[in-house]
Structure formats: structure tokens, C-alpha cells
Amino acid sequence: MTRPDAPPGAVRQGSLREWNLAVVLGRIAAADRPPSRAGLAAGTGLTRATVSAVVEDLLAGGLVAEAEPTPRTGAGRPSRGLVLATDGPAGLGLEVNVDYLAACVVDLAGRVRHHTVLRADLRPASPAETLARLADLAARARADAAREGLTLAGAALAVPGLVDDAGLVRLAPNLGWRDVPVPALLAAGPPLTAHVDGVPPLVVDNEANLAALGELHAGPAGPASFLHVSGEVGIGAGIVLDGSLFRGARGWSGEIGHIPVRPDGPPCRCGGRGCLETYAGQEAILAAAGLGGADLPADTATTRLAELAGGGEPAVLRALAEAGTALGVAVAGVVNLLDLDTVVLGGGYAPLAPWLRPPVLAEISRRVLTAAWSPVIVRPAALGTAAAAVGGAGSVVRRVLARPAGWLARPA
Amino acid sequence: MTRPDAPPGAVRQGSLREWNLAVVLGRIAAADRPPSRAGLAAGTGLTRATVSAVVEDLLAGGLVAEAEPTPRTGAGRPSRGLVLATDGPAGLGLEVNVDYLAACVVDLAGRVRHHTVLRADLRPASPAETLARLADLAARARADAAREGLTLAGAALAVPGLVDDAGLVRLAPNLGWRDVPVPALLAAGPPLTAHVDGVPPLVVDNEANLAALGELHAGPAGPASFLHVSGEVGIGAGIVLDGSLFRGARGWSGEIGHIPVRPDGPPCRCGGRGCLETYAGQEAILAAAGLGGADLPADTATTRLAELAGGGEPAVLRALAEAGTALGVAVAGVVNLLDLDTVVLGGGYAPLAPWLRPPVLAEISRRVLTAAWSPVIVRPAALGTAAAAVGGAGSVVRRVLARPAGWLARPA
DNA sequence: GGCTATTTGTTCAGTGGTTGAATTATTTGG
DNA sequence: CCAAATAATTCAACCACTGAACAAATAGCC
Numbered sequence: 001m002t003r004p005d006a007p008p009g010a011v012r013q014g015s016l017r018e019w020n021l022a023v024v025l026g027r028i029a030a031a032d033r034p035p036s037r038a039g040l041a042a043g044t045g046l047t048r049a050t051v052s053a054v055v056e057d058l059l060a061g062g063l064v065a066e067a068e069p070t071p072r073t074g075a076g077r078p079s080r081g082l083v084l085a086t087d088g089p090a091g092l093g094l095e096v097n098v099d100y101l102a103a104c105v106v107d108l109a110g111r112v113r114h115h116t117v118l119r120a121d122l123r124p125a126s127p128a129e130t131l132a133r134l135a136d137l138a139a140r141a142r143a144d145a146a147r148e149g150l151t152l153a154g155a156a157l158a159v160p161g162l163v164d165d166a167g168l169v170r171l172a173p174n175l176g177w178r179d180v181p182v183p184a185l186l187a188a189g190p191p192l193t194a195h196v197d198g199v200p201p202l203v204v205d206n207e208a209n210l211a212a213l214g215e216l217h218a219g220p221a222g223p224a225s226f227l228h229v230s231g232e233v234g235i236g237a238g239i240v241l242d243g244s245l246f247r248g249a250r251g252w253s254g255e256i257g258h259i260p261v262r263p264d265g266p267p268c269r270c271g272g273r274g275c276l277e278t279y280a281g282q283e284a285i286l287a288a289a290g291l292g293g294a295d296l297p298a299d300t301a302t303t304r305l306a307e308l309a310g311g312g313e314p315a316v317l318r319a320l321a322e323a324g325t326a327l328g329v330a331v332a333g334v335v336n337l338l339d340l341d342t343v344v345l346g347g348g349y350a351p352l353a354p355w356l357r358p359p360v361l362a363e364i365s366r367r368v369l370t371a372a373w374s375p376v377i378v379r380p381a382a383l384g385t386a387a388a389a390v391g392g393a394g395s396v397v398r399r400v401l402a403r404p405a406g407w408l409a410r411p412a
Numbered sequence: 413m414t415r416p417d418a419p420p421g422a423v424r425q426g427s428l429r430e431w432n433l434a435v436v437l438g439r440i441a442a443a444d445r446p447p448s449r450a451g452l453a454a455g456t457g458l459t460r461a462t463v464s465a466v467v468e469d470l471l472a473g474g475l476v477a478e479a480e481p482t483p484r485t486g487a488g489r490p491s492r493g494l495v496l497a498t499d500g501p502a503g504l505g506l507e508v509n510v511d512y513l514a515a516c517v518v519d520l521a522g523r524v525r526h527h528t529v530l531r532a533d534l535r536p537a538s539p540a541e542t543l544a545r546l547a548d549l550a551a552r553a554r555a556d557a558a559r560e561g562l563t564l565a566g567a568a569l570a571v572p573g574l575v576d577d578a579g580l581v582r583l584a585p586n587l588g589w590r591d592v593p594v595p596a597l598l599a600a601g602p603p604l605t606a607h608v609d610g611v612p613p614l615v616v617d618n619e620a621n622l623a624a625l626g627e628l629h630a631g632p633a634g635p636a637s638f639l640h641v642s643g644e645v646g647i648g649a650g651i652v653l654d655g656s657l658f659r660g661a662r663g664w665s666g667e668i669g670h671i672p673v674r675p676d677g678p679p680c681r682c683g684g685r686g687c688l689e690t691y692a693g694q695e696a697i698l699a700a701a702g703l704g705g706a707d708l709p710a711d712t713a714t715t716r717l718a719e720l721a722g723g724g725e726p727a728v729l730r731a732l733a734e735a736g737t738a739l740g741v742a743v744a745g746v747v748n749l750l751d752l753d754t755v756v757l758g759g760g761y762a763p764l765a766p767w768l769r770p771p772v773l774a775e776i777s778r779r780v781l782t783a784a785w786s787p788v789i790v791r792p793a794a795l796g797t798a799a800a801a802v803g804g805a806g807s808v809v810r811r812v813l814a815r816p817a818g819w820l821a822r823p824a
Numbered sequence: 825g826g827c828t829a830t831t832t833g834t835t836c837a838g839t840g841g842t843t844g845a846a847t848t849a850t851t852t853g854g
Numbered sequence: 855c856c857a858a859a860t861a862a863t864t865c866a867a868c869c870a871c872t873g874a875a876c877a878a879a880t881a882g883c884c
Contacts, residue, residue: 010456011431013840013871019423020841038861044422050842052862076860077850162782170785225661237749241658248751249637252782255748260741260779262675263686272779274675329672336667337649337746339660367672367684370574370664373582425842425869432871450832462871464833488831489879 017054018405020046024054025063025084025404029109034067034081055082061408062088063108063400084108089407090145091396092155094138095389097207098123098174098233099299101134102386103141106393107150108400110217114144117386119299127169127180135186153400153407154199156392157182158207160232162252167204174233199399207388208254208347211381212238213245214391215344217398218382225340227331228381229256230347233282241338257281259330279326282348288319299385302348309355320355327356328363335368335376346381353380429466430817432458436466437475437496437816441521446479446493467494473820474500475520475812496520501819502557503808504567506550507801508542509619510535510586510645511711514798515549517557517564518805520812522629526556529798539581539592547598565812565819566611568804569594570619572644574664579616586645611811619800620666620759623793624650625657626803627756629810630794637752639743640793641668642759645694653750669693671742691738694760700731711797714760721767729767736768740775747780747788758793765792 027040037055041048058064067081086107095102099121105114116137122130138155145152159182161172167183182204212228215238228238235257239246247253257277258270265274278284286292286301289308308316331343343360345353357378364378365371383390400407439452449467453460470476479493498519507514511533517526528549534542550567557564571594573584579595594616624640627650640650647669651658659665669689670682677686690696698704698713701720720728743755755772757765769790776790777783795802812819 010435010458011428011871012457013428016423016425016428016841016870023422036861045424046422047843048862049844049864053841074860075852075858077848077862079861239749241653246653246750249753250751250782250786253749253751255751255781256745258748258779258781259745261672263673263741264676270779270781329675333668333671333745334749336670337651337665337749338658339662339665339667341661367670367682369667369670369682370662374662423842428841428870448832459872460833461835461873465870486831487829487881489833489877491832 017057018403020044020050020054021057021404021408022402024051025058025401028058028064028082029084029401034083036079036081038079040082057408058404061404063404063407086111087149088151089153089397089400090150091393091398092138092141092145092152093210093386093389093391093393093396094134094155094157095207095210095386095392096122096130096134096157096159096175097388098160100386101130101137102389103134103137104386104389104393105141105145105150105152106390106397108397110394110397112390112393113148113150114141115386115390116141123174123176127175127177127182128185130175131182131185138186154201154203154396156203156205156210156396157186158205158210158388158392160207160234160236163204163206165251167200167202169204203392203396205392206236206238206251206254207232208236208238209245209247210238210388210391210395211346211383212240212344212391213395214383214387215346215381216240216243216245217391217394225338226342226344227334227338227340228344228346229327229331229349231280231282231327231345231349231352232347235277235281236347237334239338256330256334259333261326261329276326276330280323280330285319285323288322289313289316290319299348302351306351309352317355320352321359324356324359325363328360329367331360332364332367335364339370340376341374342377342379344379344381346383346387350380350384429469430815432456432462432466433469433816433820434814436463437470437813440470440476440494441496441813446495448491448493450491452494469820470816473816475816475819498523499561500563501565501809501812502562503805503810504550504553504557504564505622505798505801505803505805505808506546506567506569507619507622507798507804508534508546508569508571508587509800510572512798513542513546513549514801515546515553516798516801516805517553517562518802518809519562520809522806522809524802524805525560525562526553527798527802528553535586535588539587539589539594540597542587543594543597550598566613566615566808568615568617568622568808569598570617570622570800570804572619572646572648575616575618577663579612579614581616615804615808617804618648618650618663618666619644620648620650621657621659622650622800622803622807623758623795624652624756624803625807626795626799627758627793628652628655628657629803629806637750638754638756639746639750639752640756640758641739641743641761643692643694643739643757643761643764644759647689647693648759649746651750668742668746671745673738673741688738688742692735692742697731697735700734701725701728702731711760714763718763721764732764732767733771736771737775739768740772741779743772744776744779747776747783751782752788753786754789754791756791756793758795758799762792762796 023044037051041051062085064082065085067083088108090105090107093104101118103116104112107113159169159172160174162170169177169180169182171178183202208230211230215228224243225241230236237254237256258275260274261276262274266278267273268275268278360378364376435456449463453463474497476494477497479495500520502517502519505516513530515528519525571581571584574582581589581592581594583590595614620642623642627640636655637653642648649666649668670687672686673688674686678690679685680687680690772790776788
């Protein structure tokens with residue numbers, strides 16, 4: 001009763017070219033210096049003839065450009081370096097969070113060409129109001145992109161909550177959202193782009209997921225598998241396995257806030273006891289540090305904690321050590337389960353990493369069986385504020401890179 | 413600094429046929445009645461002409477056969493049904509466990525054509541002795557396979573421990589193994605098969621991983637993502653995500669025995685406190701049930717527990733409830749993290765499932781945020797004893813199904 | 825029994841895309 | 855200024871899929 005995964009689909013004649021477009025474009029994107037056609041041929045195993053043909057398609061489609069200052073090599077006819085176009089498709093990244101809105105535009109090469117963050121406490125506002133303000137931000141980002149000659153290939157919106165496939169936000173506790181049909185509310189403006197490859201123009205995803213994606217593609221060569229922990233009011237995690245984001249059966253992976261850390265601990269709103277969130281959630285840390293009363297916006301609170309910790313404030317240091325230990329217990333379980341080699345401290349944890357890292361590492365080395373053979377890396381996130389917006393925008397352009405044929409065949 | 417996953421390799425002319433061989437073969441394997449060439453064409457989107465050509469290759473290579481009793485359809489020329497060959501390639505599955513050795517042969521269609529289990533306490537034996545006995549079992553299985561006209565395409569060996577890529581068993585605590593170079597010790601006999609596609613003839617893998625693979629392909633249509641928990645002396649888990657086994661960065665995923673369940677609990681040999689293993693490990697359950705002294709072999713102990721629980725023995729029922737709750741706490745954390753929709757109780761847990769399931773479900777519904785929207789299924793494993801051996805043998809033949817071109821091109 | 829409708833499987837010219845070798849283009853070094 | 859070297863393009867050949875026409879085999883119907 002064998003039932004192997006039936007291969008997705010048959011390969012028709014034209015799929016060959018589609019695939020090779022992606023291969024060549026991927027190589028150009030991954031190279032650290034503009035590769036020549038000949039170099040691509042050597043690297044991919046294709047003939048120079050084929051590479052030339054493929055590159056011609058990419059040039060004509062505006063996905064690739066020839067680097068102006070020809071990179072010198074030695075004797076022989078000089079090669080013409082190929083780079084990703086910076087005036088082609090781009091991705092729009094949006095983010096709604098508890099205390100800010102963000103919009104950004106990322107081009108094919110991964111450069112952030114536009115970035116706006118608008119600070120505001122959004123908990124009192126209704127979803128419609130918030131999304132109207134976001135649409136405003138998005139409109140400005142789009143105008144900016146158009147001015148720079150970029151064509152938006154789609155948008156991604158990050159929200160701190162559970163989202164289903166259709167973009168319905170089932171639950172975003174810290175925003176007070178429940179069953180908010182985001183695409184319908186946000187589509188009030190002019191349509192972003194026609195569907196490409198069946199992907200809707202606006203993808204809504206969890207903030208932790210998109211931040212993890214951003215982290216994956218930031219930096220020189222992101223590790224293949226890692227856990228990206230975002231410490232905000234809640235605690236979310238994005239899981240990257242073998243270089244791609246793991247979303248789970250329904251797209252709701254990464255709920256680590258309620259891993260039991262000390263079952264004899266304080267009760268949690270989830271019904272359990274001693275959940276991670278009750279030790280390492282932002283409110284918990286603030287309370288333990290003696291700053292519970294002050295109703296600061298989230299990022300200010302984090303900055304304040306970092307300052308006080310830097311100044312050696314004992315209560316704050318104790319609170320962070322406590323939080324780090326709890327985080328370490330939970331993370332160690334995840335690392336044992338998934339055999340990850342890297343843990344990234346993101347979101348609100350990034351600025352607190354100097355104090356959180358040691359206890360996290362300590363718990364990992366105590367509890368992870370295989371840590372002795374190959375150590376687990378724990379590091380702060382490379383991306384800063386609104387990492388999820390940048391990650392989301394990046395995921396849009398990366399769709400184009402992964403299937404350039406879809407972009408090339410788009411209706412004018 | 414975008415760095416998209418460079419597509420694996422370029423597609424050359426012949427890859428097209430290679431791919432379509434896999435597509436068609438996969439469809440034949442997945443169908444529940446022998447499909448016709450015309451049906452395959454309709455299903456895959458290829459032309460009937462192409463399908464005919466592809467099928468001809470598969471028939472010539474002995475991977476597929478025409479079903480003798482032509483399945484009747486209605487008017488028109490009768491179709492000739494295609495089935496997987498049962499006299500073609502087969503996989504050899506081997507297993508070393510604490511109290512038994514096993515060997516089995518699985519054919520292309522997934523049928524178990526040979527199965528031997530040899531009970532023996534292997535803890536006192538040296539790795540070399542144990543592997544010599546296993547080689548003996550394997551030789552008999554191979555002779556049996558040859559008698560039935562099967563050609564072995566490779567072998568997989570399951571061990572209860574941590575294995576690296578080269579087949580070195582780094583640590584198998586319950587066997588007392590450390591750094592055992594299994595392939596070298598087992599290769600004493602005649603070589604199994606030449607490398608196909610760069611895969612060594614003998615693959616060594618973790619028992620929980622292979623059992624999970626077996627579970628994935630047993631039953632009508634295994635769920636795409638699930639956790640397979642094996643309760644033996646230790647507790648291991650195999651993780652299947654989107655229909656394929658997740659092995660982790662170094663192949664050591666699935667260590668769930670040391671997830672903290674009750675940090676105020678008894679100390680564990682890992683250094684932590686209140687680990688899952690101290691509540692739901694086999695020894696822990698036996699001790700809690702008042703059977704700690706009896707030094708029974710593992711499977712006997714499990715059977716005994718099931719009998720006593722069936723008889724309503726209060727101490728045993730209490731012990732199982734306790735173990736189930738602990739297991740539920742740990743599993744809930746995993747389900748939250750990975751958003752799985754199914755949990756399979758395998759290994760020693762399978763016969764105890766009637767008593768473990770309720771507390772596990774209770775903890776899941778308490779702790780898994782999304783359980784309210786779509787319930788998590790908890791069920792006993794479909795495969796019985798030596799599930800890992802069967803799963804391993806299945807993984808061998810499934811390699812052939814996934815890349816038939818490699819098999820067809822093998823050196824005669 | 826013979827005819828038609830129907831469906832399966834095969835044959836064959838046509839086409840898209842890659843291959844491999846030859847050719848052209850453009851530079852460095854002597 | 856020419857030879858050597860490397861890059862890119864051109865072109866006939868070839869491979870695998872496509873589409874349509876055709877042969878094969880059966881059921882239903884008179």
C-alpha cells in the first residue's frame with residue numbers, strides 16, 4: 001500500500017525553459033560578483049548557447065541588466081557581468097503591529113528602496129481605521145516606487161496574529177482583532193497588481209514568519225535551518241527549515257509562548273501554568289524589573305530595559321536573567337526536537353540579546369544532547385525595526401526570482 | 413543582499429524524460445486501481461503519445477507490468493491496466509533494537525514479502541557480535557528475495573540512537589553503543605548493490621525516523637504532517653512535514669525525551685529535572701505501576717501493562733494516566749510549534765494507546781490554541797512490531813519510485 | 825451478423841529547447 | 855602587429871513532447 005508523494009505535475013515542453021530561467025536567475029542573484037554568461041554556463045552545467053538564450057529572455061524581461069563597469073579578468077575578450085535589475089519588479093512590505101505601522105519597498109536585488117515607520121498606539125483603533133491609515137502609508141510607498149521606476153509585483157502584510165490562507169486574521173490578541181478580512185478592507189485603493197501565478201496581490205502572514213524570512217535572506221549566507229524568536233507582547237517564532245519557511249498544516253506554526261517552562265509557575269491566560277510567556281513576555285519582564293506600572297509603548301519599554309541593564313540595574317539584570325533562562329528552557333526543547341543549529345533573537349529580544357544570550361546558551365548546553373558535538377549558535381537578528389515588513393517585501397520579490405517565467409509572461 | 417535558494421541544478425534535455433518517468437510511475441503507484449495509459453494522460457496533462465512512450469520505458473525496465481485481467485470499463489477498446497512490478501526492485505529493511513533484531517523485504521508495491529524477527533537481549537552483546545547476527549538475518553532475507561525474483565535496490569538499517577550521515581552511530585544509549593561504524597562492520601558479506609544515484613547501498617538511520625516514514629506510507633493516505641512518537645526505553649519522535657521526513661540540520665531531530673514537563677519533578681540523567689522521559693519512559697511507567705523490579709524485555713513489559721490496564725488494575729491505570737498527561741504536555745508544545753494536525757502513538761505506545769490517548773487529547777485541547785478551530789487527531793500507529801524495519805525497506809523502494817531513471821540506467 | 829459509436833493505444837510529421845562545434849568578437853602579452 | 859586566450863553568438867543536429875490522424879478492440883443496436 002505504498003503511496004509515494006505523487007510528483008506535483010508533469011513536465012511539458014516549455015517547463016524546461018521556465019525552469020532554466022529560474023536556475024540562471026537564481027545563480028545571478030546568489031553570486032557575490034556579477035557573473036558572466038560563460039561563468040553561469042560552467043556553474044550550471046548548461047551550454048553557453050543555452051545560457052545566452054536564457055539571459056536574453058531575462059534581459060528582455062527587465063529582470064537582469066548588464067553591469068556597466070565590465071569586471072576585468074585577464075586576457076581574452078572581457079565578460080559582461082550580469083546583475084539583477086534595480087528598475088524591475090519590487091515588493092511592497094506592510095506591517096501592522098501594536099505600536100507602529102510600517103511600509104517598505106524592496107527591489108529584486110534585496111535592497112530596501114523605501115521605508116516608513118509610523119508610530120502610534122493601535123490598540124484603541126478599529127481594524128478599519130488602522131487599515132485605512134496603513135493604506136495611506138502604502139499609497140505613499142507605491143508612489144515612491146513608481147518614481148524610482150519600480151513595478152510592484154505584489155504586497156505582503158505582516159500582522160501579529162493567526163492568519164488563514166485567504167488572508168483572514170482569525171485572531172490577533174494584542175491588537176484586539178478577531179476575524180478581520182484584511183484584503184477586503186485594504187483593497188479599497190487601486191488594485192496592486194493582477195494575480196501572478198495564482199498568488200493574490202496581497203498576502204497576509206504572521207509577523208514572526210515574515211521576520212524569519214527576512215532574517216533568512218539578510219546577511220551573507222543565512223543558515224539553512226534556524227528558529228527566529230520574536231519577543232513582543234506575545235512570543236512568536238518563525239521556523240526556517242532547509243532554507244524555507246515552515247508554516248505548518250494550516251499556517252499556524254511557531255506558537256511557542258505557551259510552552260510550559262515551570263508548571264509550578266503563575267497561571268497564564270491560556271489556562272496553563274508557568275508558560276514561557278509568563279516569564280519572557282514583555283509585560284512579564286517589565287513587571288519583574290519593577291517597571292510594571294509604566295504603560296510605555298513596546299519599543300520604548302525595550303529600549304528602556306536595555307539602558308537600565310547597561311547601567312547595571314540589579315532588578316533589571318535579574319529580570320533579564322530570569323527571562324533568558326525561561327527562554328532557554330523552551331528553546332532547548334525546540335532545538336532538541338528539530339535539531340537546529342542556530343537560534344536568532346529577534347523583535348524585542350534583539351536589543352536585549354547581550355543579556356538574554358548567556359542564560360539561553362547555558363540552558364541549551366545543559367539540555368541539548370547534541371550540543372557537545374556541534375554547538376548551537378545564538379545571535380541577535382540582523383534586521384532592525386519592522387523586520388517583518390522587510391521580510392514580507394523580500395518574499396514578494398523572491399517569488400519573482402523563483403518563477404521568473406510567471407513575471408515575464410504577465411499581461412504587459 | 414538577497415540570496416534566494418539557488419535552484420538545485422539546471423535542467424538538461426534528458427531531465428524532461430527523467431522527470432516524466434517519475435511522474436507517471438508515481439501516478440501508477442498512487443492509484444487505487446490499475447490506471448490505463450489514457451487515464452494517466454488525462455491525469456497528468458501529458459499527451460497519450462508521451463505517456464505511451466514513458467510507459468514503454470517503464471515496462472522495458474521492469475518497474476511496471478500490465479495487469480492481466482483487463483479491467484472492464486464500458487464501450488470502446490478495453491484499456492490495459494498498469495501496476496507496479498512485483499518482481500522488480502525491492503528494499504531490504506533491517507533493525508537493531510534493545511531486545512530484537514529484524515529483517516524484512518518490501519517490494520515496489522509496498523508489500524512486505526519477507527519478515528523475520530529474532531528476539532534476544534542485545535544489551536550484553538558487543539556491536540560486532542550483534543551486527544554479525546544481523547548480517548546472518550540479512551543473508552536469509554536476501555536469499556528469500558532472490559528466490560522470489562526480486563532485486564534488492566538497497567538496504568536501510570534502523571538503530572535506536574543518533575546516526576551521522578556516514579552511517580556512524582554516534583550514540584545509542586540503550587544498546588550501549590558509542591561511535592560504531594556500522595556500514596564497515598556489516599559490509600562483511602557480499603556487497604548489497606552498487607551505489608544508485610550516489611546513495612550508498614546501506615543507509616543507517618534513527619529508528620524513530622524510519623518508523624515515521626513507515627507510518628507515512630502505510631494506511632490509505634497518510635496525513636501530510638504528523639508527529640510519530642515512539643515510546644521505547646527512551647522516547648523518540650519522527651517528524652513528517654508536508655509529506656517528507658524532517659531530519660534536522662544534522663539528522664538528529666526528534667529528541668523529545670527531555671522536554672521539561674514538570675521542572676519540580678525528579679532529576680533526569682540528562683541533568684534536567686522532570687523531563688518527559690522520567691514520566692513517560694518505559695521504565696518510569698513500570699516503576700509507577702509497581703512493576704519496577706521485574707526485569708522484563710521491553711515488549712513483554714508493554715504487553716503486561718496493557719493486560720493489567722485492561723483488567724482495571726488501579727496502579728497501572730494511574731501510571732498510564734500520569735504518563736499520558738506528561739506526554740500530552742510535551743506533545744502539545746510540539747503541536748503548537750509546528751501546527752501539526754496528527755499525532756501517532758507508535759512503538760511501545762501503540763498497544764497502550766487506549767489509555768494514553770485520552771489524557772494526551774485532554775492536554776492538547778487545553779494547551780493548543782488552534783485546537784478549537786481544527787481538532788488534532790491522536791491515533792495509534794498502523795504498523796506493528798519492527799515498524800522501523802518496514803519503514804526503512806519502504807524508503808529504499810520509494811527512492812526508486814522517486815527517481816526511476818536512476819534504476820533504469822543502472823549497470824545491467 | 826453487421827453496423828456504428830466509443831474509447832484505447834500507436835504512428836508520424838511538427839515544434840520548442842538544448843547540444844556541440846564552429847565562428848566571431850575583444851582583449852592581453854610578446 | 856600578431857598569437858594566444860577568453861567571451862559570446864550562430865547554426866545544424868537531436869531529443870522529447872505535441873497534435874492529429876489512424877488502427878485496434880469492444881458494446882450496443884438493429
